[in-house]
Amino acid sequence: MGKQQLEHSLPALIQSMLWHFQQAWASRRPSIKQPSSTVLMAASETAATITVLPAPQESQPAPLQLLNYDSCSSHLLAHRRHDKSCAATASTLPFPTIDSCSLNNREMQTVVADLDGTLLRSSSSFPYFMLIAFEAGSPLRALLLLLISPLVYILYYFISEAAGISLLIFVSCAGLKVSAIESVARAVLPKFYLEDMHPVSYKLFTACAHRYVVTANPRIMVEPFLKEYLGVDAVMGTEIQVSKSGYATGFVTAPGVLVGAHKEHAVKKNVGTRADDAPDVALGDRPTDYPFMRLCKVNRI
Numbered sequence: 444m445g446k447q448q449l450e451h452s453l454p455a456l457i458q459s460m461l462w463h464f465q466q467a468w469a470s471r472r473p474s475i476k477q478p479s480s481t482v483l484m485a486a487s488e489t490a491a492t493i494t495v496l497p498a499p500q501e502s503q504p505a506p507l508q509l510l511n512y513d514s515c516s517s518h519l520l521a522h523r524r525h526d527k528s529c530a531a532t533a534s535t536l537p538f539p540t541i542d543s544c545s546l547n548n549r550e551m552q553t554v555v556a557d558l559d560g561t562l563l564r565s566s567s568s569f570p571y572f573m574l575i576a577f578e579a580g581s582p583l584r585a586l587l588l589l590l591i592s593p594l595v596y597i598l599y600y601f602i603s604e605a606a607g608i609s610l611l612i613f614v615s616c617a618g619l620k621v622s623a624i625e626s627v628a629r630a631v632l633p634k635f636y637l638e639d640m641h642p643v644s645y646k647l648f649t650a651c652a653h654r655y656v657v658t659a660n661p662r663i664m665v666e667p668f669l670k671e672y673l674g675v676d677a678v679m680g681t682e683i684q685v686s687k688s689g690y691a692t693g694f695v696t697a698p699g700v701l702v703g704a705h706k707e708h709a710v711k712k713n714v715g716t717r718a719d720d721a722p723d724v725a726l727g728d729r730p731t732d733y734p735f736m737r738l739c740k741v742n743r744i
Contacts, residue, residue: 537733538727538733538736541643541644541647541726542643544647544724544741546646546647546650549647549650549651549652549723549724550650550651550652551652552651552652552653552723552724553651553652553653553654553655553714553722553723553724554647554648554651554653554654554655554722554723554724554725554726555655555656555657555710555714555722555724555725555726555735555739556644556648556654556655556656556657556725556726556727557656557657557658557706557726557727557728557729557732558656558658558660558665558669559658559659559660559728560728560729561641561644561726561727561728561732562640562641562644562645562648562656562673562726563636563639563640563641564639564640564641565639566728566729568608568611568659568660569592569595569611570635571632571635571636571660571664572588572611572612572614572615573585573588573589573615574627574631574632574635575615575616575619575624575627575628575632575664576588576614576615578627578631579616579619579620579623579624579626579627580615580618580619584614584615587614588611588614588615591610591614594610595607595610595611598610603702604659604700604702604703604729604731605659605699605700605702605703608659608660608681608700608702609695609699609700612661612681612683612693612695612700613693613694614693616661616683616691616693617691617692617693618690618691618693619690619691620689620690620691621663621683621685621689621690621691622689624661624663624664624691625663625667628663628664628665628666628667628668629667629668629671632664632665632667632668633667633668633671633672636665636668636672637672644726647724647726648673648726649673649674651723651724653676654673654674654675654676655675655676655677655678655679655710655713655714655722656669656673656675656677656678656679656680657679657680657701657706657709657710657735658678658679658680658681658701659680659681659700659701659702659706659731660680660681661680661681661682661683661695662678662679662680662681662682662683663680663683664680665678665680666678666680677713677714679701679706679709679710679713680701681695681699681700681701682695682696683695683696684696702731703731703734704734706731706732706734706735707734707735707737707738709735710722710735710738711738721738721739721740722738722739722740723739723740723741724739724740724741725737725738725739725741
């Protein structure tokens, strides 16, 4: 059989087989004594063709159209995400979603946003702590961080978000020179942060003139990226305790890990909350962001 003839005949064969499969599935009978159609494949040395002969039926529906798999899967995922977001908004979320926020007339406004799960698509900062442990530390430190990841998960989701992040900071940063952490934050992490940017929140964030980020991540870990690539005015993050010799102790300074009320206090201190200077837009993704989001005029999740 010639290559061109085969390319033309195969779609017809596949289309017919899909149509017959659809009919058999729709009937859902335990046993089918009479086949719904007969597919005859006649291949001979002289006539290089494939003949598809459907069995005669009283009323034959329109042939099944072949669909693009990527298109179908993308539409299916979009519908599922839309259904989930609508259900979550109606039942649990106290603020509207970011899709409902306009980008117009934001040139002179101020935005305050969380990082993980808001500006970034991923809600977990574990991969970035792993990069710090590996690049600024050693493979052994990275392996240790990987081994304790189940404990971090339990602390983060069942005890408190602050406890899980404190353990991440201690294992990944304790005993490292602060200059080494800053070097990795400046040379390695931006590439991965850029690949993980959320396109919708990025557009809204960069549409505003004055940009602030409040995050539970260590400030020295995220500040180089946020200021150099996103033009952030100020970064409010967890402060790591540093020894006199310039090494990170693994502990955090007061007020501790920036979650919940600590984020609210940081925004009040660095941005302002009076009616005339309150932030215009707040972006967050979790309940520990809600306190600082309520300080702003427009809140989106």
